[in-house]
Amino acid sequence: MFFWQKTKKNAPQPRGLDDLNPSLEINLHWLKADILASDETIVYRRFKTSGAKARDCVLVYADNMVKHEFLSQFVLRPMMQSSPPKHLRGEELIRYLSANVIESDGSELVARYGEIGDKIMNGVAVLLVDGCPLGIAVDAKGWPKRAVTEPPSESVVRGPRTGFSEDLGVNISLVRLKLSSPNFKTRFLYVGTQTKTKVAILYLDNVTSLDLVEEVARRIDAIEIDAVLDSGYIQEMIRDAPYSPFPTIGHTERPDVAAAKILEGRVAVLVDGSPFALTVPYLLVEAFQVNEDYYNQWMVGSFHRLIRYISYFITTSTPAIYIALISYHPQLIPTNLVVSISASRKNVPFPGIVEVILMGLVFEILREGGVRLPRPIGQAISIVGAIVLGEAAVSASLVSAPMIIVVGVTGVAGFVNPALNDIAVLIRLLFVFLAAGLGLYGYVFGTIAIVLLLSSMESFGVPYLSTMTTIRPQDIKDTVVRVPWWQMRLRPRYLATKDRQRLQRRTGSKGP
Amino acid sequence: MREHVPDDQGMILVLLFVVGNTLVFGLGGVAGPDIWLAFLTATVMALPMILLMARVRSLMQGAALYSGLEQVFGKWPSRGLALVYALYAWRLSCFVVSDVSNFVQAIALPNTPKVVVASILALLMLWAAKEGVEVLARFAVVMSKVVFAVLLVTFILLLSVANPAEFLPVMYDGAKPVFLGAFQLLDFPFLEVVVLFWVFDCFSSKRSPFKVFVPGFLSAALILLVMTSTSLAVVGADRYSVFYFPIWTAVSRINVSTMRLEAIVGVTFAIGSFLKMAVCLLAASRCVTYAFGFSDYRFVVTPLALAVIPGSQWLITTLMEVEKSAIKTYPTSATIYQVVLPVVFWVVAEIRVAKARHQGKGG
Amino acid sequence: MVGLVILVYAAVAAFELWLWAERPWQKVLLYLVLFAGATTLAVLPVLNPDLKVPEPLGFLEKLLKRLWQKGGSV
Known part of the structure; x- marks a missing residue:
């Protein structure tokens, strides 16, 4: 209306x-x-x-x-x-x-x-x-505006310090500063029957397929909502696979990240009043990519990225594997470790799964409590939680000491991938229940289910696992590792449909 | 809707399908120390059949499966063929499910009823088959990376405990055991690839079927050859055919500071088997629906998957029968499905296509 | 036990049919026939655990054996 x-x-x-x-x-x-x-x-x-x-x-x-x-x-x-x-x-x-x-x-x-x-x-x-x-x-528009500052959610050691603010015009110009080319296009749409919020679609017209741009515009146009107060509204209204917990639309607070994604052939969506730019299509690998990977030396970047993959494995799987091993397959653990684990579990009255769920719950409560509180109090809570509660729980024989390690490692590893951390909790629970019921094979069935879910997902017509479901060398250069820039001659095949050349031939020969 | 699988993903799907549920079984045990010869013989013998399959698919000129079939084989014969293969694919699916549920019960969960594992597998493969071949191919590629990594590590570790003298003397009992072993390998797992004929909907180009089937099959054969021969060298030729799961036993000989690795091999076995049973279920659904003239196959997946649960428990009940069925009862029916029917099909297709081409030129 | 199995299978079939967007009778018929087959298969071994597995190709096997006599490797 x-x-x-x-x-x-x-x-x-x-x-x-x-x-x-x-x-x-x-x-x-x-x-x-x-x-x-x-x-x-x-x-x-x-x-x-x-x-x-x-x-x-x-x-x-x-x-x-x-x-x-x-x-x-x-x-x-x-x-x-x-x-x-x-x-x-x-x-x-x-x-x-x-x-x-x-x-x-x-x-x-x-x-x-x-x-x-x-x-x-x-x-x-x-x-x-x-x-x-x-x-x-x-x-004569003139209302209070926030200055362009470094975004708190995506801080970097090496890289530009600018972040988006709430003003659409400023945000577009921040991206345009990175991509000052006449091929950089913007298109405006208005969403929200009450608010008529201005939404901008940003793309490079010599790289991005126009079908993708049209599809994005079509989906945004189809939104019938009274108000759009943040890009999160649009994110949820235009996403694929709405019942999957995995994100199919990326968001960033950084103009350099947005520009890099547009350069790879993606489309960015900026919403007036929101400092978060949306980027589509979004692939699973992007959750493991950080802009610093590209600014740092390639070996260092690749190592950090590898750490991110390993961390995600740890945060989703450690409790499940621990439970499976201690309750079904103790012969797979080195003998002395079995002895020490069973010694520490001797006085604990609960089965492994109860311990894991109890401690996991405590961890999540502490985290949620710490996030919303002012920083000094938040720190106090984490200290109380980590040291006092953990230590006391062990000496009171409520949980075993190895379990504290498992839960601690699980929790800390989760923070490495903020984009997927919320889903990690769900996956972990699923795995833990399956492992408690069927041991290591339950865990495998859980993995099969998750990979099936991921394989079946698409984001704006691009398979969600695209770069992981190929064995072509060119397409896996920017996945688990990041190869040097002079090796990445082409843009990703799945996104850039028009001009795939990223590096001209003569600059490409600089490498050893 | 045409479902299109890229060549590289299709190749991995073929590879994992063949390696699939084979990884822990003692294949070609009859051949004794000459197991590697049996593998080579079987590969050479299977290759013409694989080429034949690829040839038929390429005769279809890039048409989708159903229309291509009617083009080269006629409408009613194709439907009859589909019905026959529906039974084969469904039964194979039952066998694989029963393999896994037996294996899991024997190795890890002695107190859990097999029906539980079989039901979970049936539910998962129901989902997978409903998603279709594109999703299955992507799934295969993602999972293949895990499988390859595990196989590489276990292979290197197995080498440290392997005894090459187990392969000697070569051909001590003559050629007969080699051929017996080779025939076993042909039936299970090499020529089970015929199921895949019904799974791929359409290919990128006329040459794609060759690019998908041949390298996929050959690399699978190589992986199996390497893994089984190394395991035989670890456990010894005599005991190789005695164990239910020789590769598993071989891996359990590896000791990395009192830690044992065989569970990891079991994991890859479960993954590969899952892929195989899902592919079989998909093939069975496609065949059934095609035989009755439907173009959409997804609606029969649920009943077929639910039939697999009792089927897997009933057709083969104990581990000993797994062993028996994997080795003994296959051949007769298998020869028909894996050799006779494909050859007939191929000959008819060649003749019809040549005729059509001739007429095209004449007119 | 038998009743339970039938109930579960029927419930699944009903639920899935309810999910379908449209129900052309040919599809429903094939679906129900297959489901009936699956249910029978599930019920039979429960009723009679010693039921033998049918071998539709058994006669072929016998034929081949007779043909091959000694050369029959299998």
């Missing part, structure tokens, strides 16, 4: 689609009584032009949504000082004022009440002149 259609119910005549009246007083009446009714932040600044035939004018804007100095200096002052020729009437007068008097770079003519309402809500001032059935919309 559109803004002006909502007022339709109260007013007998639809004002929103009506053209403006030549009479200033009638226009003001309808604005005050209908379109902008009961809104006390709206300012109606009345003034007159100078000269022999002074005309009545009103500047309408929403308080604190505009740059007040700008309006006084470049709209009000020149208007008051101007003296338009006497013979000008109606539309001619408006065109004259817009062309010769108003000193603003962004101004356009508006003809309908509804348009005026929308513009004013978005920080545009509208100038109405008596005798003219048109108004001049002057772009």
Whole structure:
């Protein structure tokens, strides 16, 4: 339901689609009584032009949504000082004022009440002149903005320090600064029947397939929601595999990451008011890729990436494998270890699975408690949790000491991959139950199920596991390891459908 | 909807299908120390059949399976053939499920009823078959990396305890045991590849069937040759044919500081077998639906998968029968499914295609 | 036990049929026939644990054996 259609119910005549009246007083009446009714932040600044035939004018804007100095200096002052020729009437007068008097770079003519309402809500001032059935919309947007700072969720040691803010225009220019090429395209859409939030689709038109761009636009257009307050809304409304816990749309707070993804042939979606850019299609490997992998020396980057894969294996599987081994396959553990484990489990009254679930739950509670608290208190909680509770639990024989190690390692390894950490908890639980029931083979069946789920998923027409389901050398250069830049001559086959050349031949020969 | 599997993924699917549930069994035990000769013979003998299959698929000129079949074999004969192979594929699926549930019970879970494991497997393969061949191929590639890694590590470790003298003397009993072993290998697992004929819907090009079937089969044969020969060299030729799971036993001889590795081999066995049973179920569903003239196969997957649970428990009940069925009862029916029918099919297809081409030229 | 097995199978069949978007009778028929087969297969071994496995190709095997007599390797 559109803004002006909502007022339709109260007013007998639809004002929103009506053209403006030549009479200033009638226009003001309808604005005050209908379109902008009961809104006390709206300012109606009345003034007159100078000269022999002074005309009545009103500047309408929403308080604190505009740059007040700008309006006084470049709209009000020149208007008051101007003296338009006497013979000008109606539309001619408006065109004259817009062309010769108003000193603003962004101004356009508006003809309908509804348009005026929308513009004013978005920080545009509208100038109405008596005798003219048109108004001049002057772009004077100016509301409090956050500075461009380093994003807290994705901090780096090596790499650019800029992050997106809440302003769409600023965000687009941040990406454009990275990709200053005429092939970089943006397209705007408006989502939300109440908010009409501006959404921008960013892509490189010589790399990205236009089908993908159209598909993204189509899905965003199809969204029927009243408000979009963050890109998270759009993320959930346009994703593939809605019942799978794995993310099929990426998000980043960093312009350099967004630019890198666009360069690989992805499409970025920016939403006004959200510092998170969405990138599609999203593949599972991306959860293990971090921008620093590409900025650091390639061997170091590859090592870090390997650590991330290993950590994810540890965080999802350690408790399950531990349970399977101690309850079904003790012969697979080295003998002395079996002895020490069973010694430490001697006084514990619970079976392994109860221990794992108990300690896992405690860990998750501590984590959740720590996240939302102010940093100093959060630290105190983790110290209490880790040292006091853990130590006490062991000496009280509630849990065994190896279990503390298992849960601790599991939890810490989870933080290595923040993008998949929430899902890791679910996978871990599934594995633990299967392992408790069927031992190592239960764990294998769980793995089979997870891999099947991942194999069946797609993100915007691209298989979710794309780079993992191939044995072609070129396609696996940026997966578990990152090969040197001079080796990555081509863009990923699954994403960049048009221009695959990333490196020109002659620069490519620099390598050893 | 045409389901299209890229060549490299198809190749891995073939490879894992053949290696699949074979990994722990004592294959070709009859051949004794000449097991490697039996493998080579079987590979050479199976290769023409594999080439024949690829040839028939390439005769279909890149058409999807059903329309291609009717093009080269006629409508009603193809449907009859499909019905026959539906039974074969479904029964193979039962065998694999029973292999795994028997193995798991024998190795790890002596107190858990086999039906439990079989039911879990049936549910998983039901899901997998419903997802279709594209997903199965992707699954195969992801899992193959785990399988290859495990096999490589166990192979290297097995080498340290292997005794090459076990292979001597060569051909002590003459050629007969070699051929007996080779025939066993042909039936299980080499020529079971015929099931895959019904699984791939369409290929990228006319040459793709060759690129998928031949390298996939050859590398699978190589992996099996290496793994079984090394295990035989570890456990010894005499005991190789006595154990139910010789490779498993061989791996359990490896001691890495009192830690044992055989469970990992069991894991790869479970993964490979799962792939094989899912592929068989998919093939069975496709054959049944095609035989009755439907183009969509997904709706019969559930009943067929649920029939596999009792089927796997009933057709083969004990481990000893697994052994027996894997070696003895296959041949007669297997010859028909794996050799006679494909050859007939191939000959008819060649004649029909040549005729069509001739007519095309004449007209 | 038998009743339970039948109940479970019937429940699964009903549930899946309910999930279908459309139910052309040919499909439903084939589906139900296969499901009946699966249920029979599940019930038979429960009723009679010693039931023998049918060998539809048994006669062929005998034929081949007679043909091969001594050369029959299998």
